[in-house]
Amino acid sequence: MAAIGRYLKKHTESLVKDVGIEQACQITGKSKATLGRYYSDHDEHSDRYMPIETVALLEQAANYPHVTGALAELSGSSLQYDERRPNEERPGGVNADVIALSQRFAMLMGEYQQSMEDGKITVNEAKRLLRETGLLQQVLIDMKLHLENDHGTA
Structure with missing residues (x-):
């Protein structure tokens, strides 16, 4: 597995653990086994990555956008994390x-x-x-x- 793949899987695991495996299953509608495959470094799962819509759902519940942050770092970009959760519906x-x-x-x-x-x-x-x-x-x-x-x- 390439270094980029390992890096993304590591941050995918951090995302799932941040949310909690049980809650991640509820949020995404995916099983523990499926979520585990997304961050597994075993050869048989080396080409499996979490779908982007699943990442988005989990990052809404997480304390930090782990996968988005990793992607930004890989592209040479940086994130400015806004804790006020701007994507939540605000009145007005x-x-x-x-x-x-x-x-x-x-x-x-x-x-x-x-x-x-x-x-x-x-x-x-x-x-x-x-x-x-x-x-x-x-x-x-x-x-x-x-x-x-x-x-x-x-």
Whole structure:
């Protein structure tokens, strides 16, 4: 088995153990044996990997997106994990998103104005600006998800 395969199986096992095998079976509708095959390093299971929709279901219940994180690392990317679970349904829909967007943009502009008072952006100021832009981006993603869910587009 290639190193990438072993790496993904290791993180698949971490995902299942994070959720708990019994709960993982309930969430996915798969047996313990089937879930075990997805992370088994035995030769007869070397070409079996967890389907992506199963990964998505388990990562919603997990404390951390283990498989998604592993895939990001393998591609040279990184994850910014948002513990507030943005994919959960939030009340208010698009209207609440527009208000949150306005508030987040105001926060970003406030940080920018404060950072530029001396004419340069320091490392700490850049970190605060990056944090605010990430939060603004998350509001846009939430808004996109609400629009897709409310209007049936994808």
